[in-house]
Structure formats: C-alpha cells, structure tokens
Amino acid sequence: MSRADTRMKVFGAAVALIAEQGYSATTVDAIAERAGVAKGTVFYNFGSKEGLFGALLEHSIGKLAEALSEAAVGSTALERLDAVVLGQLRFFEQYGPFARVLLAEMWRTAWQEAVAQLRARALGVYAEVLRQAADSGEVRADLDVETAATAIFGMVLTVSIERRVMHPERLLEETHATLVELLHGRVR
Amino acid sequence: MSRADTRMKVFGAAVALIAEQGYSATTVDAIAERAGVAKGTVFYNFGSKEGLFGALLEHSIGKLAEALSEAAVGSTALERLDAVVLGQLRFFEQYGPFARVLLAEMWRTAWQEAVAQLRARALGVYAEVLRQAADSGEVRADLDVETAATAIFGMVLTVSIERRVMHPERLLEETHATLVELLHGRVR
DNA sequence: CCTCTTGAACTGACCAGTCAGTACAAATTT
DNA sequence: AAATTTGTACTGACTGGTCAGTTCAAGAGG
Structure with missing residues (x-):
C-alpha cells in the first residue's frame, strides 16, 4: 500500500460523500471512515479539508x-x-x-x-x-x-x-x- | 412592515449567502444579520433553517x-x-x-x-x-x-x-x- | 390585546485540526 | 549479522470553537 494508493482511496470516499451532501456538510471523519483510514491520515496527506478538496x-x-x-x-x-x-x-x-x-x-x-x-x-x-x-x-x-x-x-x-x-x-x-x-x- | 416583507428580506439575504458559501456553510445568524432582522424572527417565520430553505x-x-x-x-x-x-x-x-x-x-x-x-x-x-x-x-x-x-x-x-x-x-x-x-x- | 418582532443568553451536538505515539522498513553503525 | 538510528506513513483520542435551535422577557403597532 503506497501513499498514492491511500490518496486515491481518500479521493474516492471524498467525491462520493461531497456529491451526496455538499462540501461543507461532509466531515473529515466521514471521509476517513468511508475510505477505511484514520482521520489523522487525511490530514497527514492533504494538510487540511480544503487542501484535500483542492487536490481532488x-x-x-x-x-x-x-x-x-x-x-x-x-x-x-x-x-x-x-x-x-x-x-x-x-x-x-x-x-x-x-x-x-x-x-x-x-x-x-x-x-x-x-x-x-x-x-x-x-x-x-x-x-x-x-x-x-x-x-x-x-x-x-x-x-x-x-x-x-x-x-x-x-x-x-x-x-x-x-x-x-x-x-x-x-x-x-x-x-x-x-x-x-x-x-x-x-x-x- | 408586513410579515410578507420580513419573509422577503430574509429570502434575499439567504439566497445571497447560500449562493456565495453553499447551504450548510451559511449560518442562520449571518442570514438574520444580512436581512437586518433578529435571529428569533427567522425561527418565528420559518421554524428551522431547513424550513427557510424549503420555502425559499x-x-x-x-x-x-x-x-x-x-x-x-x-x-x-x-x-x-x-x-x-x-x-x-x-x-x-x-x-x-x-x-x-x-x-x-x-x-x-x-x-x-x-x-x-x-x-x-x-x-x-x-x-x-x-x-x-x-x-x-x-x-x-x-x-x-x-x-x-x-x-x-x-x-x-x-x-x-x-x-x-x-x-x-x-x-x-x-x-x-x-x-x-x-x-x-x-x-x- | 393579540400578532409580530427583538436580542440576548443558553445548551448540546458536532467538527476541523492537533499531537503524542505506533509500526515498520531502509540505512547506518558496531 | 546484530544493534541502532532515521524517515515515512499512519493512528485515534482529545481540544477548542462553532452553530442550530430554544427560551424568554420586553417591546412595537395595528
């Protein structure tokens, strides 16, 4: 499991949840849970919720x-x-x-x-x-x-x-x- | 100032703010302030944030x-x-x-x-x-x-x-x- | 006096971001 | 080849702040 794989899993979870609920209604906790990673991993990889969305x-x-x-x-x-x-x-x-x-x-x-x-x-x-x-x-x-x-x-x-x-x-x-x-x- | 006028002022403020920031990033406090109305008035007229948006x-x-x-x-x-x-x-x-x-x-x-x-x-x-x-x-x-x-x-x-x-x-x-x-x- | 409005105080849930610590592999030293 | 160090990726409990919604006492006005 490379770092790139982790990022892709997070992207997949984030885009699905944001499509359903919108950006600000989607919590980082929910993204992490759906992606099967810890919340800290999201911040480790993207720095912030905005950073994640920008990268996505x-x-x-x-x-x-x-x-x-x-x-x-x-x-x-x-x-x-x-x-x-x-x-x-x-x-x-x-x-x-x-x-x-x-x-x-x-x-x-x-x-x-x-x-x-x-x-x-x-x-x-x-x-x-x-x-x-x-x-x-x-x-x-x-x-x-x-x-x-x-x-x-x-x-x-x-x-x-x-x-x-x-x-x-x-x-x-x-x-x-x-x-x-x-x-x-x-x-x- | 009729009740209908109040509702229109709130609609105007809500649509402007939601257009800028999205629904869930927009707070009822901000809508009330922009409309020049007390927060209580929004809840008196629409019951809830969702009620306001539905009516809008x-x-x-x-x-x-x-x-x-x-x-x-x-x-x-x-x-x-x-x-x-x-x-x-x-x-x-x-x-x-x-x-x-x-x-x-x-x-x-x-x-x-x-x-x-x-x-x-x-x-x-x-x-x-x-x-x-x-x-x-x-x-x-x-x-x-x-x-x-x-x-x-x-x-x-x-x-x-x-x-x-x-x-x-x-x-x-x-x-x-x-x-x-x-x-x-x-x-x- | 009855409908509508005000604004402030409060509550409880929720959430972005933090941080100290774990895991582990590769490099370096002995 | 065993012992130690280094760096990277990840973890999850915790914190400090925010916000929807409630309550209410005090007006305004028709």
Whole structure:
C-alpha cells in the first residue's frame, strides 16, 4: 500500500460523500471512515479539508481534460465536436459523483484556481474544436466560441446528472443522439 | 412592515449567502444579520433553517416557472423555444444568486419535493414547447423532449452563471444570440 | 390585546485540526 | 549479522470553537 494508493482511496470516499451532501456538510471523519483510514491520515496527506478538496479538483479536472482531448477525433471539426460530447458523457458515466461536485462547486470563488484550470483545459477542448469549425466555415465565423463552449459543457454536465438520477438504465448512445440532434439543429 | 416583507428580506439575504458559501456553510445568524432582522424572527417565520430553505426554493421556483410560462410566446413552436431561452436568461439576470443555488442544490435528494416542482413546472415549459415543435414537424417527431428540455435548461443556467462571473458587462442579447445559434444548428 | 418582532443568553451536538505515539522498513553503525 | 538510528506513513483520542435551535422577557403597532 503506497501513499498514492491511500490518496486515491481518500479521493474516492471524498467525491462520493461531497456529491451526496455538499462540501461543507461532509466531515473529515466521514471521509476517513468511508475510505477505511484514520482521520489523522487525511490530514497527514492533504494538510487540511480544503487542501484535500483542492487536490481532488486538480486530479479530477486533469482526468477530465485528458478524456476530452483524447475523444476529439474525426475528419471534420463538427464530427470532433460530437465526439467530444460523447467523450464527456462517457467520462461522467464513469466518474458520476464528480459531475455533481463540479456542478455544485464550479463557480465558488474559493476554488478559482481549479476553475481556471477547468476553463483552460476542459472547456478549452470545446473552444478549440469550435474555433476550427468556425475557421473551416462549418459554423458561422463570428460565433462566440467561449460562451458556446461553456454552454455545451454545461448542457452535457446537466444531462449526465439527470441521466444518473432519472434514467440510469438508458443507453448512453440514446442520450448522445438527443444532444447531437439538438446541436445539429432543427429539421426544417 | 408586513410579515410578507420580513419573509422577503430574509429570502434575499439567504439566497445571497447560500449562493456565495453553499447551504450548510451559511449560518442562520449571518442570514438574520444580512436581512437586518433578529435571529428569533427567522425561527418565528420559518421554524428551522431547513424550513427557510424549503420555502425559499418553493417561492423562487414558482417565480421562475411563471417567468418561463409568460415568455413562451411566438407564432411557431421554435420561436417560442427561443423566447423561453431569452426568458430564462432574463430571469437569472434579475435573480442571479438563485441560479447558483439552483445549480448546486438541484439534484440533492434532500429537496426532492422542490426538485419535482422544478421539473414539473419550469422544465415542463421547455418540454411542452418542444412537444409542440415535434407535433408540428419543426423538429424530429421522435426527439426525447424530457432530456432535451433538461439539456437546454442546464445550458442556459450554466451560461447565466458564467456571464455573471466572467462577462457581466456583455449584453444579454448577444448571449441569447449565441445560444439560439447553437440550437438553430450549423450553417451548412 | 393579540400578532409580530427583538436580542440576548443558553445548551448540546458536532467538527476541523492537533499531537503524542505506533509500526515498520531502509540505512547506518558496531 | 546484530544493534541502532532515521524517515515515512499512519493512528485515534482529545481540544477548542462553532452553530442550530430554544427560551424568554420586553417591546412595537395595528
């Protein structure tokens, strides 16, 4: 059992509890108990409750950005956009509780640094693909790619959570089809 | 000063503080102080902190549903959809902190009742308009209107918050144009 | 006088963070 | 190779402070 393993166990317990109850309603005692470590271990590894949460955000946002980057494949920019949407759905299928944490804590000023990372790295993948689509004439050249990136990211994030809460049995591909259809626009 | 006025002052203070810090990090003492009211008054009017929050959600969700319903005007279903998006943007422009509270607490099981109201009344407006669009052939007849309604609602909610945090000076109409453009689909 | 509000004092539960100590493996000394 | 030291990871009882909720006596006002 390496130190890294301990940290991962604590991350897992923390993200699950914070998703259920929110950051400040979640006690370090509860996190330690769920992780199967002593309370002191949490402080030994992360220094403070805030330190733990900061490290958790950083780690998870890194994973998310990586997943979105890797998903962005396709011969046209708009194919890549659809692929990134699917990549985001798949990521939150796997790391479901993190979606809740992100949605709830994303805009809190206390975690500006993590939010900046999220904007630069995860939303950046959407912005980049949209910029390519604008350059190649696949969407209007004057589209506000930053706002559009936030919009799509928020849309997928919300739907990911709704899916887990309301329709956990439904195929991911059906949800993806609905979203892509919305973005492809109306059938005349 | 009627009792209703007192309740509104407390709502205003509570929503502002909860938006900044989250529900459980917000103390009743702080809410009372910000509202300019004695702590005892809060308990006299709402019974408990949870009672206050429940009443706040119910009141605000009612306002939101009303605003979306009233906004849903236009000669075609898709015009009405665009109008509801604008209505939602305007609502959160006016009640900004409530957007944060809603996003953070929307999927928490503790407030199932309020969330059910939200789904039935606010998301219902989107679902209704989309259903009309499907019936009239303006979008594909087999569109999953529930998921699409959640998607659009979440998209607008996220963008509303991003606007307040990142671009408070920008015109609401520009943001609306970007979102409508996304939903209108790609220029060939 | 009845409803509403005030503000202060109190209680008991709860919680972040501390710290002295354990376990143990690797390095160093004898 | 046995004895000792060092460093790292972890432990859990304990502390000092905080907060929701209670109580209540004293107004305010209609």
